[in-house]
Amino acid sequence: MLQVKIPATSANLGPGFDCLGMALQLYNRITVETNRPFRITLSGSYKEGIPTDDTNLVWKTMCHFWDLINYPIPNLDLTFENFIPPARGLGSSSAAIVGGLVTANTLAGSPYTKLELLQVANALEGHPDNVTPALYGGVTLSVSTENGVLPRILTQSPNFKAVVTIPNMHLNTKKARGILPDQVHRKDAVFNISHVSLLTEAFIRGDYSLLKEGMRDTLHQNQRAALIPGLLETLEAALETGAYGSALSGSGPTLLALIPDNLEKDVPLSMTKALERHGINATALVLDID
Numbered sequence: 001m002l003q004v005k006i007p008a009t010s011a012n013l014g015p016g017f018d019c020l021g022m023a024l025q026l027y028n029r030i031t032v033e034t035n036r037p038f039r040i041t042l043s044g045s046y047k048e049g050i051p052t053d054d055t056n057l058v059w060k061t062m063c064h065f066w067d068l069i070n071y072p073i074p075n076l077d078l079t080f081e082n083f084i085p086p087a088r089g090l091g092s093s094s095a096a097i098v099g100g101l102v103t104a105n106t107l108a109g110s111p112y113t114k115l116e117l118l119q120v121a122n123a124l125e126g127h128p129d130n131v132t133p134a135l136y137g138g139v140t141l142s143v144s145t146e147n148g149v150l151p152r153i154l155t156q157s158p159n160f161k162a163v164v165t166i167p168n169m170h171l172n173t174k175k176a177r178g179i180l181p182d183q184v185h186r187k188d189a190v191f192n193i194s195h196v197s198l199l200t201e202a203f204i205r206g207d208y209s210l211l212k213e214g215m216r217d218t219l220h221q222n223q224r225a226a227l228i229p230g231l232l233e234t235l236e237a238a239l240e241t242g243a244y245g246s247a248l249s250g251s252g253p254t255l256l257a258l259i260p261d262n263l264e265k266d267v268p269l270s271m272t273k274a275l276e277r278h279g280i281n282a283t284a285l286v287l288d289i290d
């Protein structure tokens with residue numbers, strides 16, 4: 001039997017659109033029994049709408065990998081235990097892709113290194129900011145170079161917790177990317193370049209007093225506020241309650257706040273209340289960084 005555990009991830013962290021991300025201690029689990037007739041069984045909190053035939057994303061990714069390396073598709077009995085909510089900005093599709101690749105690679109005798117798996121994961125997902133932390137853990141920077149994605153781990157076990165406030169609505173990443181303009185103003189580009197630099201310093205030095213300013217963004221959050229009622233007010237409410245910083249998680253609708261331990265109750269409450277004022281029910285989880 002083989003078991004693979006893949007973390008949820010939060011991408012962008014404010015200004016780091018398509019390049020910054022962090023892994024969270026919330027997992028999907030893949031269990032494999034070999035030499036059994038093909039079967040996919042779903043368990044965990046999220047099963048609805050997830051196919052159990054050959055259109056399943058984890059399985060499709062596994063077959064894609066074996067195809068790449070010319071490996072025959074084995075007979076497997078698979079159980080996918082899902083605790084990462086789908087279509088909420090917590091990296092569920094990256095978890096499926098990374099989980100599929102790590103499982104398929106292990107079953108084939110690990111011909112690919114982690115860095116090689118990252119390149120395949122990035123090509124399948126289309127952007128590296130979730131797949132890098134899902135593979136490496138910690139808070140990560142993904143640099144897209146001529147030779148593929150260069151992954152950097154900025155910090156592995158930071159001294160803060162992540163509040164993920166999950167609105168009771170789905171948001172498709174394609175739609176949330178589709179509303180962003182193709183071109184940006186120079187002053188907005190400069191704003192984000194300088195803020196990602198500040199944020200990188202904050203994570204590397206462990207100076208969380210820099211997170212509040214460092215997590216500000218001009219490239220996507222204001223634009224996506226049109227799709228998520230109460231987005232900007234909720235991020236502000238988290239800061240007013242003492243969070244180090246706050247941002248939209250990935251393409252949303254989940255909202256992320258980074259907090260010291262003593263605000264585990266106050267920040268989730270202020271965020272869910274702010275969303276409630278906009279008619280949105282939400283569930284808040286307090287998670288450690290993976």
Ligand code: HSE
Pocket residue numbers: 011012017018019089091127129130173176177220250251
């Ligand atoms: N960087 C991506 C986006 C993350 O914001 O569209 C999507 O999960």
